[in-house]
Each structure stands twice: as C-alpha cells, then as structure tokens.
Amino acid sequence: MNQKHIVKVPSLGFQFSTGSIGNLAGGAVIVTVGETNLMVTACVAQTMRPGQDFFPLTVDYREKYAAAGRFPGGYFKREGRPSEKEILTSRLCDRPCRPLFPEGFLNEVQIIGQLLSADQINDADIAMINGASAALAISDIPWGGPIAGVRVAEIDGQFVANPTIEQMYSSTLDLIYVGTEKDMLMIEGSADQITEERFIEALTFGQQAIQPIITAIKELVAIAGKPKSHFALVGATAEARAIIERVVPSDRISTAIYGHEKAVRSANIKILKAEAHAALTTELGAGRFSDVDLNVVFEDLQYKAYRKTVLDRGVRSDGRGQKDVRPLTAQVGVLPRVHGSAMFQRGDTQNIAIVTLGPTKEAQDMDGLTGGAKSKSFMLHYNFPPFSVGEAGRFIGPGRREIGHGALAERSLVPVLPPEDAFPYSIRVVSEIMASNGSTSMASICGGCLALMDAGVPIIAPVAGISCGLMTENDADGSIKKWTTITDILGEEDHFGDMDFKLAGTTKGITGFQLDLKIGGLPFEIAKTAIFQARDARIEILRVMLGSLPAPRADLSKYAPRIQTIQIDPEKIGLLIGPGGKTIRRITETTGAQIDIAEDDSGKIFIYSNNGDAMARAIKEIDGLCGGGSGGGGGGGGAPIETGKLYHGRVTGIKDFGCFVECTPGKEGLVHISELADFRVRRTEDVVKMGDMIWVKCVGVDERSGKVRLSRKAAMKEMEGQPQPAAEAAAPAAQ
Numbered sequence: 001m002n003q004k005h006i007v008k009v010p011s012l013g014f015q016f017s018t019g020s021i022g023n024l025a026g027g028a029v030i031v032t033v034g035e036t037n038l039m040v041t042a043c044v045a046q047t048m049r050p051g052q053d054f055f056p057l058t059v060d061y062r063e064k065y066a067a068a069g070r071f072p073g074g075y076f077k078r079e080g081r082p083s084e085k086e087i088l089t090s091r092l093c094d095r096p097c098r099p100l101f102p103e104g105f106l107n108e109v110q111i112i113g114q115l116l117s118a119d120q121i122n123d124a125d126i127a128m129i130n131g132a133s134a135a136l137a138i139s140d141i142p143w144g145g146p147i148a149g150v151r152v153a154e155i156d157g158q159f160v161a162n163p164t165i166e167q168m169y170s171s172t173l174d175l176i177y178v179g180t181e182k183d184m185l186m187i188e189g190s191a192d193q194i195t196e197e198r199f200i201e202a203l204t205f206g207q208q209a210i211q212p213i214i215t216a217i218k219e220l221v222a223i224a225g226k227p228k229s230h231f232a233l234v235g236a237t238a239e240a241r242a243i244i245e246r247v248v249p250s251d252r253i254s255t256a257i258y259g260h261e262k263a264v265r266s267a268n269i270k271i272l273k274a275e276a277h278a279a280l281t282t283e284l285g286a287g288r289f290s291d292v293d294l295n296v297v298f299e300d301l302q303y304k305a306y307r308k309t310v311l312d313r314g315v316r317s318d319g320r321g322q323k324d325v326r327p328l329t330a331q332v333g334v335l336p337r338v339h340g341s342a343m344f345q346r347g348d349t350q351n352i353a354i355v356t357l358g359p360t361k362e363a364q365d366m367d368g369l370t371g372g373a374k375s376k377s378f379m380l381h382y383n384f385p386p387f388s389v390g391e392a393g394r395f396i397g398p399g400r401r402e403i404g405h406g407a408l409a410e411r412s413l414v415p416v417l418p419p420e421d422a423f424p425y426s427i428r429v430v431s432e433i434m435a436s437n438g439s440t441s442m443a444s445i446c447g448g449c450l451a452l453m454d455a456g457v458p459i460i461a462p463v464a465g466i467s468c469g470l471m472t473e474n475d476a477d478g479s480i481k482k483w484t485t486i487t488d489i490l491g492e493e494d495h496f497g498d499m500d501f502k503l504a505g506t507t508k509g510i511t512g513f514q515l516d517l518k519i520g521g522l523p524f525e526i527a528k529t530a531i532f533q534a535r536d537a538r539i540e541i542l543r544v545m546l547g548s549l550p551a552p553r554a555d556l557s558k559y560a561p562r563i564q565t566i567q568i569d570p571e572k573i574g575l576l577i578g579p580g581g582k583t584i585r586r587i588t589e590t591t592g593a594q595i596d597i598a599e600d601d602s603g604k605i606f607i608y609s610n611n612g613d614a615m616a617r618a619i620k621e622i623d624g625l626c627g628g629g630s631g632g633g634g635g636g637g638g639a640p641i642e643t644g645k646l647y648h649g650r651v652t653g654i655k656d657f658g659c660f661v662e663c664t665p666g667k668e669g670l671v672h673i674s675e676l677a678d679f680r681v682r683r684t685e686d687v688v689k690m691g692d693m694i695w696v697k698c699v700g701v702d703e704r705s706g707k708v709r710l711s712r713k714a715a716m717k718e719m720e721g722q723p724q725p726a727a728e729a730a731a732p733a734a735q
Contacts, residue, residue: 004017004020005019012033012212012213013034014031014032014033014213016031018138018224025041026042026141027042027137027138028042034119035119036119036123036124037067037117038128040111040134041111042111043109052292053106053295056106057109058108059111059132060111061082062114063079064114064116065369089124092129092149093111093128094111096129096147096178096186097143099517100144105233109141111135118369121164122165125151126176129178137220138225138226139226140228145217146217147180148178149177149179152173152175153171154194155171173192174411176189177206179207179521182523183520184206184207184515186515189411189512189513190513192415192509193416194510195509200527236297240284244276244279250305254305255268257306257317257492258305258309258317259318261318261348262490306493307471307496307497310322310484311484316493317492320488324488325466326348329346329544330545330547332453332549339356340354340454340557341353341454344447346443346488346541347490350434351444353429353431353448353451354429355429357457359425359426359561360596361426363376378410379428380429380448382409382440383430383431383432384402384440388433405444410429412445412465412504412511413445414511415511416460416463423457425457427457429451431447431448437490437491438489439494439502441465441514445512446541453552454549465538466503466504466534467500467501467502468489468503469487469497470483470485470486470522471484471497472519498519499518499519501513501516501534503534560610561594561610562609562610562612564607564615565607567604567605572626573603576605576626584597592614593607593611593618596608639667641667643700648693648694649663651688651689651693657684659671661694661710663698663710667708669709675712675713677713687712695719697711697715
C-alpha cells in the first residue's frame with residue numbers, strides 16, 4: 001500500500017502531502033490551507049515532436065463547483081471553458097516555474113491543479129504556486145526549484161503574510177511574491193499608491209515569508225522525491241553552428257539590428273537567415289541539418305548582439321541610452337460618439353482606449369469558488385489583433401495573454417477610481433492595440449487613464465505605466481558579474497533580455513506591478529534599481545499625458561447616461577419593485593430611464609438617462625409612488641385620485657364592461673364602456689387597447705369601497721377647444 005507523507009508550515013497554515021493520491025503522475029501533491037484543498041500534478045512527455053524548437057509548458061488550474069458544494073449554472077450542469085480566475089491563476093503558476101527548466105530541455109511538461117475543497121476563507125492561487133513547486137520538486141522532471149509563493153497584505157500599516165480573503169478587504173496592498181531561497185522570481189499585484197521605499201520593504205518581507213515553505217518542500221523531497229530523469233537537450237550541431245557563425249559573424253548581426261526600425265531589423269535578419277540556410281544546404285546537403293539548427297544559432301547570435309553594446313557602452317539597438325523613453329504622443333477625444341477615448345503611443349507601440357459608462361447593474365458578476373468580491377463595476381478588456389505586429393493570423397476571442405494583460409492594466413487603474421457612492425457607474429475600458437513593439441499592457445494603462453479623464457470620470461490621480469528590462473553577463477559559475485537595467489523595452493529586448501518588470505503608478509506611488517524573468521532569480525540590488533528607474537520614467541510619461549488633458553473633464557459626454565440619486569423609505573423598496581418586478585419595469589419602459597436599486601437595502605435609488613425629460617418623468621413616478629423619499633408620505637402607492645381632476649393614464653386592463661386606467665402610480669379606476677365615447681360603443685377594444693395612454697376625468701370615488709369612476713367622454717368634453725397637452729405625460733401623472 002502507498003505511504004502518505006506529510007510536511008507542514010505552521011506559521012503560514014500550509015500542509016503538503018503526497019503518496020496517497022495520483023501516484024501514476026510524475027509528481028502529485030495535495031496542498032491544504034484551512035479547509036481549502038488543492039491537488040497539483042506534474043507530468044513530462046518522454047518524446048518530442050519532430051522539429052520541435054520551443055518548450056511546451058502547460059499549466060492548467062481548474063475549480064470544480066463540487067468543491068464549494070454547488071451546482072454549475074446553465075443547462076448542462078457541467079463545468080465548461082475556464083473562467084478568468086482560472087486562467088489568471090494558471091498564468092501565476094506558469095511564469096515563475098518556466099525559467100528554472102534546463103536550457104535545451106524541450107519535452108512537454110504539464111502541470112494540473114484541481115480544487116477539491118473550497119472553504120471560502122483561503123484563496124487557492126498561492127496554494128497552486130506552492131503545489132506546482134512541490135509536485136515538480138518531488139517528480140522525475142529536471143527542474144531548478146524549489147520555489148515558493150506568498151501573498152503579502154498591508155493592514156493598518158503592518159505587513160501580513162498569507163491573509164484570508166476577508167482580511168484582504170482591509171488591505172492597501174495585494175502583493176503575490178514568488179522567489180527562490182536567495183532571490184525574487186516573480187511578483188504581481190496592486191497597491192494603493194504605495195511609495196517605492198515601502199514597496200521594497202514589502203518585497204523584503206515576502207522573501208523572508210517564503211523561506212519556511214521552501215524548507216518544507218525540501219523536506220518533502222528528502223522523504224518522497226524521485227530521482228531526476230535525463231533527457232536529451234536540444235541544440236544546434238557543432239557542424240551547423242560553425243558554418244552559420246562563419247557566414248554570419250557577429251558584426252553582421254549587429255549591423256542588421258542597430259540603428260533601424262523594427263520592420264527593417266526583422267527584414268535584415270530574414271536576409272541573413274536565408275544566406276545561412278543556403279550555405280548549410282551547399283556545404284552539408286539538404287538532409288543533414290534542420291530548421292532547429294538555424295533557429296537555435298540565430299537566437300544565440302541575436303541574444304549576444306542585443307546585449308553587447310548595452311553592457312559595454314549603454315547603447316541600445318534603436319540608439320537610445322539605457323534610461324531613455326521612446327517618443328511619446330497622447331491625444332484625447334479621438335472618437336466622436338463614445339463616452340471617452342484616447343490614443344497613446346510610445347515609439348511603435350500604439351493603443352486606442354475607449355470608455356463606456358453604464359448603470360451599476362452592468363457590473364460583471366464574479367462566480368469564483370474561493371470567495372472574494374461577487375461583482376466588479378470596473379472592467380478593462382485588452383485586445384491584440386494580429387495586424388498590430390504586421391502579421392496575418394487568426395482573429396478570435398481573447399487568449400490567456402490578452403486576459404492577463406487586461407487584468408494587469410485593470411488592477412493598476414482601480415486604486416485611483418472614485419468610490420461608487422460618489423460616482424455610481426459601471427465603467428468599461430477597452431484597449432485596442434493598434435501597433436505593438438513592447439509593453440502594450442503599459443500603453444493600455446496610459447491610454448485607459450486618459451480615456452477615463454476624457455469621459456469625465458473623476459479619478460483621484462493620473463496613472464502611467466512603464467516596463468524595465470535587464471541585460472546580464474554571467475561568470476563561469478552562472479552568477480551575475482555584469483548587468484544593466486533598461487527603461488521602456490522593445491519587443492526584441494523583452495525576448496532576448498532577462499527581465500520584464502512592469503510598474504504603474506501616480507506621482508505619489510505604485511498602483512500595479514508585474515515581474516517576469518528568464519533567469520533563475522533577481523537579486524534585490526537589481527530590483528531596487530529598476531523600481532526607482534521606472535519611477536523617473538513614469539513621471540516623464542505623466543507629464544506628456546497631462547499635456548493633452550490636465551484633469552478629468554468637468555462634464556460627461558452628451559452621449560453618456562446622466563445619473564441622479566434619490567432616497568426613498570427602505571420599507572417602500574418592495575412597493576417600487578412591484579410583484580415580479582412589474583412596477584419598476586413599467587416605469588423603466590414608459591419613461592426610458594434606467595433605474596437601479598442599491599443592493600444594501602438603504603433605499604438609495606439610482607436613475608440613469610441621457611434624456612432630461614425621461615429623467616424628470618422617472619423621478620416624478622418614483623416620488624409619487626414612494627411618497628417623496630425616506631420619512632415622506634404614508635400609505636401605499638401614488639397620490640390619491642381626486643374627483644373632478646383630469647388624468648393622462650395608461651390602460652391596464654380590458655373588460656367587456658369597460659377598461660381600467662392607472663392615473664397615478666399604483667392608483668387606477670374604471671372607465672365604464674358607456675363612458676368611453678359620446679357614441680354607442682359595442683366593444684371596449686374598438687376604442688382603447690392595452691397600454692394606450694388616454695385622458696380621463698374622475699367623476700366619483702366611492703367613500704366606502706374606494707372604487708374610482710372615470711370617464712373618457714367627460715374628459716374629451718372638458719378639453720374640447722383646448723390645446724391637447726404635450727406627450728410629456730407619457731407616464732401616468734396627476735394634472
């Protein structure tokens with residue numbers, strides 16, 4: 001029988017176990033925190049596909065509704081495509097694990113995390129990272145871990161490691177920190193304008209907090225780890241490498257890439273590649289080399305060329321210095337009919353951001369199983385069409401990259417949004433990438449911020465984003481002996497560099513961040529340099545942004561819905577809604593205004609409309625129905641119908657003997673068939689239809705029963721020779 005092995009991290013509440021479940025996987029671990037249980041497995045393919053020249057690492061995190069004792073929604077009652085939360089958690093795990101696989105190891109690796117139990121107290125994303133680390137560490141897969149991750153919060157000025165979901169509501173920092181024993185490896189999160197100095201303190205706290213987890217994983221490896229398997233590493237043959245490096249020496253690569261625009265650089269490299277391919281064909285023959293040889297060597301040659309002048313002279317491929325930002329352009333109001341728009345361009349990278357404002361009911365429902373917010377009223381959606389990189393490709397829905405970039409930009413802007421009670425709108429920003437040459441997510445933040453300002457959203461402070469890269473040179477033992485951080489990286493500098501450190505914020509502090517590495521760890525000295533270098537660039541970008549629009553517009557676009565908030569007695573919320581939503585639906589349909597009721601049952605009513613008349617009619621309807629707000633008018637329904645008055649009302653019922661007409665909200669009376677016209681009426685439907693608006697006069701109210709008698713005939717006679725009142729009374733209202 002299989003033996004179960006358990007190690008614990010009491011200080012953080014984690015437990016790792018292996019040996020009892022999933023034993024046919026390369027590595028299988030159950031991670032427990034509170035009553036949240038997650039199973040993580042790691043497997044490797046024993047063979048590669050012919051001609052493969054990339055590393056296919058797949059990470060999939062899945063939440064099953066059974067883990068929270070729930071049924072899936074929908075007709076089929078079975079989980080379907082992964083949710084945004086599942087995709088983002090998968091990316092969180094993929095990015096720190098990827099750099100630690102051996103260079104040239106290209107066998108497919110698959111990591112799967114399955115949520116088995118969710119206690120609604122502890123999130124599973126950090127458990128997924130640590131579970132993947134443990135599963136890889138005990139498996140036979142070659143990997144340079146272990147690593148560990150922890151969430152860091154700041155509550156009442158104190159850092160807290162591994163906070164609960166409830167604690168996070170009180171936190172001004174959401175930092176996911178992943179590292180090795182010595183260095184940081186990946187960070188991601190958002191903050192409420194945290195200063196650079198305090199941010200570095202949080203990183204230091206995170207590095208210390210992960211050490212017990214790394215110790216526990218090492219203990220698990222010692223008692224349950226498998227011997228690592230040996231796999232053939234993919235690389236170019238010595239013969240092919242010698243020919244390519246002779247035909248295309250390093251100085252030709254440097255000449256091809258330095259001082260040119262992106263399109264020219266790409267074209268130059270293609271020409272050199274074609275020369276190398278022709279030489280290989282001539283000297284070796286068509287069957288004695290592969291595209292892998294060509295691709296691997298050209299990757300190495302460009303890798304060295306992009307680094308050489310940066311490390312030796314501080315000059316980059318486009319001629320910039322290490323701290324220089326590319327030329328900046330910012331424009332607002334670039335689209336005529338939308339609620340807010342902006343175009344932001346940095347070098348070749350260009351985005352157009354579009355803002356849409358809507359009622360609070362347009363908020364996106366969040367259906368995560370591990371607790372947290374149930375909805376969000378701010379959304380940023382990022383789109384990356386193939387033409388943005390000059391390619392013809394599949395134009396389909398958002399992939400993992402688009403969802404990840406959109407989430408980064410979204411959380412970077414959330415800290416500066418006005419509170420919902422001051423600006424009760426749902427807000428959607430769409431970032432359309434028009435051209436891409438590095439850091440499109442940061443361009444989305446800049447463009448998105450300007451579009452919000454153009455829409456008249458009263459943000460707390462403008463936000464800009466920038467990415468810092470890294471070029472390193474190593475000693476024989478692999479340690480870094482020389483390094484340079486570079487600001488505003490190109491796409492090639494991201495690809496051939498060692499780091500993509502994205503930082504967004506205001507002049508006051510940081511609001512969003514994400515670090516990805518291609519090396520096995522980032523020393524704190526380098527991280528600190530990049531953080532302060534990004535601050536200087538951020539301030540420079542904000543200066544340009546504010547040159548196009550210094551502050552949020554004072555007024556909303558004429559196409560955006562206006563909002564008015566009124567207060568009613570909370571006890572009358574049910575009256576406003578009506579049976580099955582009938583009353584509020586009728587007011588919405590007849591006035592054209594959108595009406596939302598605050599979810600906290602406070603009696604606060606939000607009315608949205610871009611038509612002033614519709615807004616006034618809706619307010620009048622609600623006021624008449626609910627007695628003018630909290631503490632006002634008693635009874636139920638609108639103002640009583642008075643004898644002798646004229647009303648413009650809606651036909652709410654058709655009978656053989658006449659029709660019922662609603663004269664004021666919730667108050668109706670009967671027009672007998674004999675009172676419909678000054679001629680004999682055979683059928684009620686010959687004169688009126690359901691929903692018609694007609695003028696009637698109250699000709700009597702029964703004192704005992706309260707029944708109201710109305711007459712269309714009397715109203716028509718009284719109004720004879722008078723101008724018909726305008727149709728603003730399309731809603732029932734007392735005259």
